[in-house]
Amino acid sequence: xxxxxxxxxxxxxxxxxxxxxxxxxxxxxxxxxxxxxxxxxxxxxxxxxxxxxxxxxxxxxxxxxxxxxxxxxxxxxxxxxxxxxxxxxxxxxxxxxxxxxxxxxxxxxxxxxxxxxxxxxxxxxxxxxxxxxxxxxxxxxxxxxxxxxxxxxxxxxxxxxxxxxxxxxxxxxxxxxxxxxxxxxxxxxxxxxxxxxxxxxxxxxxxxxxxxxxxxxxxxxxxxxxxxxxxxxxxxxxxxxxxxxxxxxxxxxxxxxxxxxxxxxxxxxxxxxxxxxxxxxxxxxxxxxxxxxxxxxxxxxxxxxxxxxxxxxxxxxxxxxxxxxxxxxxxxxxxxxxxxxxxxxxxxxxxxxxxxxxxxxxxxxxxxxxxxxxxxxxxxxxxxxxxxxxxxxxxxxxxxxxxxxxxxxxxxxxxxxxxxxxxxxxxxxxxxxxxxxxxxxxxxxxxxxxxxxxxxxxxxxxxxxxxxxxxxxxxxxxxxxxxxxxxxxxxxxxxxxxxxxxxxxxxxxxxxxxxxxxxxxxxxxxxxxxxxxxxxxxxxxxxxxxxxxxx
Numbered sequence: 001x002x003x004x005x006x007x008x009x010x011x012x013x014x015x016x017x018x019x020x021x022x023x024x025x026x027x028x029x030x031x032x033x034x035x036x037x038x039x040x041x042x043x044x045x046x047x048x049x050x051x052x053x054x055x056x057x058x059x060x061x062x063x064x065x066x067x068x069x070x071x072x073x074x075x076x077x078x079x080x081x082x083x084x085x086x087x088x089x090x091x092x093x094x095x096x097x098x099x100x101x102x103x104x105x106x107x108x109x110x111x112x113x114x115x116x117x118x119x120x121x122x123x124x125x126x127x128x129x130x131x132x133x134x135x136x137x138x139x140x141x142x143x144x145x146x147x148x149x150x151x152x153x154x155x156x157x158x159x160x161x162x163x164x165x166x167x168x169x170x171x172x173x174x175x176x177x178x179x180x181x182x183x184x185x186x187x188x189x190x191x192x193x194x195x196x197x198x199x200x201x202x203x204x205x206x207x208x209x210x211x212x213x214x215x216x217x218x219x220x221x222x223x224x225x226x227x228x229x230x231x232x233x234x235x236x237x238x239x240x241x242x243x244x245x246x247x248x249x250x251x252x253x254x255x256x257x258x259x260x261x262x263x264x265x266x267x268x269x270x271x272x273x274x275x276x277x278x279x280x281x282x283x284x285x286x287x288x289x290x291x292x293x294x295x296x297x298x299x300x301x302x303x304x305x306x307x308x309x310x311x312x313x314x315x316x317x318x319x320x321x322x323x324x325x326x327x328x329x330x331x332x333x334x335x336x337x338x339x340x341x342x343x344x345x346x347x348x349x350x351x352x353x354x355x356x357x358x359x360x361x362x363x364x365x366x367x368x369x370x371x372x373x374x375x376x377x378x379x380x381x382x383x384x385x386x387x388x389x390x391x392x393x394x395x396x397x398x399x400x401x402x403x404x405x406x407x408x409x410x411x412x413x414x415x416x417x418x419x420x421x422x423x424x425x426x427x428x429x430x431x432x433x434x435x436x437x438x439x440x441x442x443x444x445x446x447x448x449x450x451x452x453x454x455x456x457x458x459x460x461x462x463x464x465x466x467x468x469x470x471x472x473x474x475x476x477x478x479x480x481x482x483x484x485x486x487x488x489x490x491x492x493x494x495x496x497x498x499x500x501x502x503x504x505x506x507x508x509x510x511x512x513x514x515x516x517x518x519x520x521x522x523x524x525x526x527x528x529x530x531x532x533x534x535x536x537x538x539x540x541x542x543x544x545x546x547x548x549x550x551x
Contacts, residue, residue, distance in 0.1 A: 027140070027148045028111075036061060037147075044137050047077035081133050090293040092121045097298070099376045103369045107154045111147040119144050158369060165371050165434070168543045172436055173428050173529070175542035176455050180529035184515035192520045198493035198512060199521065202270035204229035211321070213277070215313040218306050224277040224314060225257050227268040228326070243331040244273040245503035246318065248311055251279060251464065252341030253299060253377065254287040259464035263338075266492045272499060273330050277314055279307055282342060301383040304355070304409070307346040308391040311337070315395055334503045335395045338495055340463050341433065342377070344404020349391040351399045352418045357386040359411035374433040378409040396420065398502035400495045403430055403461050407438050412445040421450035421502045423513075425491060427459035436543065444536045450502065452513060453534060454494060457527040459487045486523045493521065 026039045042058045045051075052059050062070055091097065098117070105117030123142035127134040140148065207228045214221050229244055247267055249260045257276040264274040280286070282303040289295045315332060322330040339347035349355075364379035398421040406415065426439035433439070435455065443453045462480050470482045497512035511517065518530035 025146055027150060040137060040140060043077070043140075047074055047135075047137060050074060077136050080135055089125045090296065091290055091298075092124050094290060094297045096376060096380065099379065100369075100373075103367060106368065107151050107158065109149040109151055110145040111149060112145075113149055113151075116143075116145075116148070154368070161371060165436070167545075169428055169434070169436060171545045172440065172539070172542040173455065173457055175538070176453075176529040176531060176534075177527070179531050179534070179538070180515040180518065183531055183533075184519050187514045187516045188511070190511040190516065192511075192517060195511075198270075198496045199489040201266055202496075204231070204269050204271055206230065206265055206268045211317070213310070213314050213317050215306075215310055217313065218302075218309060220280060220306060220310060222278045222280050222310060223257070224275050225261070225264070227264045227274040227276070228329075229268050229271055229273065242329060244271060244329055245331045245334045245336065245499065246273045246275060246315075247336040247338060247499060247503075248314065249274060249276045250307065250311065250337060250339040250343030250346040251276070251283065252339075252343050253282050254284050255340070255343075255464050256284045259466075259469060260340075262488070263492060263495070267338075267496060267499070270496045270500070272336075272503075275314060275318065277310060279303070279310065279343075279346075281306065299377065299380060301380045303342075304345070304381050304384065305389055305391070307342070308349045308393070311346065311350060312391075312393045315393065331503075333395055334397050335393075336398045336400065336499045336503050337396055338400045338402075339404065340402040341461065342405055344401035345406050345409065347396075347399040347401050348404060348406055348410060348415065348418065349389075350393045350396045351420050351422065352392045353406070353410045354391075354414040354417055355381060355384075355389055355409060356411035356414045357382070359413065360408050363408040372407070372434055372437040373431065374405045374438065375408060377405060378407075381409050398499060399423070400498050401425070402463050402491065403427060403433050404439060404442070405433050407442050410442075415442055415445045416447045418446060419448050421498070422446055422448055423452045423454070423494065423498045425454045425456065425494070427456045427461060427487075429458055430461040432461045436539075440534070440539055444534055444539055451532065452494075452498070453531050454490070454518065455529040455531075456487055456490065457529070459483065459526050463488065463491065484526060486526050490521065490526070490528065 026037045027043070028035050028037050036057050038058045038061060042052065042056050046058060046062075052062065065073065092101075098121075101117040101120055102115070105115035105120060108116040108120060110116050110119055120143070122144050123139055126142040127139045130138070207230050209226050209228070211224050211226060212221060213224055231242060249257075249264055251257060251260060257278045260276050264276050268274050282299050286295065287298060290298055315335065318330055319332050322328055322332060337347040337350050339345070360378065360382055363375060364382060370376075400423040402425045404424065424439050424443055426435035428435055430438075440453070440455075443451065460481055460483060463483050465480050465482050466485070466488070467482045470480065493512065497509045497517075500506045500509035501513060513530075514532075515530045518528040522528040
């Protein structure tokens with residue numbers, strides 16, 4: 001699979017780039033009763049020259065790698081990371097980062113074989129303060145121990161899990177492709193060339209305005225961009241009062257409302273009023289404040305509660321504005337929520353999902369690095385009082401979620417409470433919230449009678465990071481691959497069809513919500529699979545590589 005090399009490079013970054021050195025002079029790989037000690041000088045020479053003395057211990061290690069893996073290792077060692085003036089010490093002391101460094105320290109240890117989390121953090125802070133940026137080797141040299149000891153048992157255990165997971169993802173992708181083809185064959189025939197292309201903008205012009213919402217219940221204030229349809233002058237309904245269903249778009253962690261302007265405009269052009277709120281405390285500004293040393297954390301646990309409650313307060317304010325400013329043109333009894341990542345969690349709670357603290361405690365007890373990195377975020381909810389939070393808003397009639405974070409914090413118990421239509425989009429190259437562990441598993445737990453699962457092969461987690469805005473995102477742009485416009489057009493089409501079907505009850509859009517339509521717009525670069533049914537047994541069999549013929 002195309003994303004395998006980038007995934008492997010990311011894992012290598014976790015196991016090597018965060019190897020931070022009284023300066024380290026060598027990396028020690030224990031092997032049974034002996035060990036291999038690789039000097040940083042020889043590693044640096046290999047990175048720069050691509051050659052190594054056959055008698056050097058590094059040559060022994062390199063023999064274990066394929067030519068492709070050796071090339072990836074050299075690329076990793078040569079990457080130069082730059083940054084602006086930031087408070088790296090504050091960043092690496094934030095609870096979310098510390099939660100990740102602790103299990104990482106079980107693998108990357110000090111010379112005395114103690115957990116290396118503190119040493120890793122010290123090295124990263126030290127090297128990040130260099131004015132011209134840094135390479136992995138420079139990070140390694142700052143490790144405050146003469147030797148870096150790599151726990152080979154745990155390293156091999158992690159790598160075994162990673163490569164098994166890659167195989168499972170590939171197998172599940174093939175299984176869902178097969179299920180999607182079966183559903184496509186059963187669907188009523190529709191000539192999609194003869195009906196509107198929902199990837200294109202609709203007929204309505206757009207009027208944008210920004211309002212400020214005050215939430216007195218949690219003492220929060222936030223801005224909201226409103227995108228309102230303008231009725232075309234030549235429309236036969238121009239003299240009548242039209243009512244537009246409202247869609248709320250909830251952005252993810254360290255994102256902001258501006259990155260969803262294109263999607264908001266597309267939905268508005270199709271006849272929806274779209275509101276895109278800023279989520280203070282879990283947005284891009286929070287990251288910048290952390291990097292500047294103004295706040296102590298990337299994310300506060302209260303955000304799990306504040307986000308959905310802010311949207312409820314937004315809807316309350318829109319009800320007032322609907323009377324005073326909008327001439328009752330907002331249909332606030334048929335509201336849709338579109339959420340990305342943490343915004344997906346937000347949408348799920350507004351649709352009726354409840355927090356499952358019992359499941360969360362179980363999943364957060366693991367001591368090793370999880371394959372699902374989003375667990376570090378979800379486990380922060382354990383810092384909340386374990387109450388029965390009521391976050392559902394009855395005005396929300398349908399939700400469309402992209403790469404949602406939800407499996408542990410909501411669990412099967414919480415997700416099974418949702419009864420409104422749900423559309424989930426997942427990506428095979430998402431290693432922050434992996435499809436198998438997050439979206440696919442969660443899809444099997446939904447009990448609503450109207451649910452859809454879209455799997456985008458090769459796509460990643462970052463729907464909101466594009467070629468156009470990536471250069472403006474300081475601090476993280478070097479570590480993120482922008483999303484393709486192909487996949488963004490997929491979401492424009494399916495979200496339009498989904499909300500038209502379930503908010504306006506327009507049956508003309510139902511044919512778009514099937515596997516046949518997914519096949520008709522699927523691009524070879526990012527193949528699509530759309531299914532409406534997947535049982536836990538089918539998912540388990542797909543993960544285990546069992547086909548329908550073998551069952």
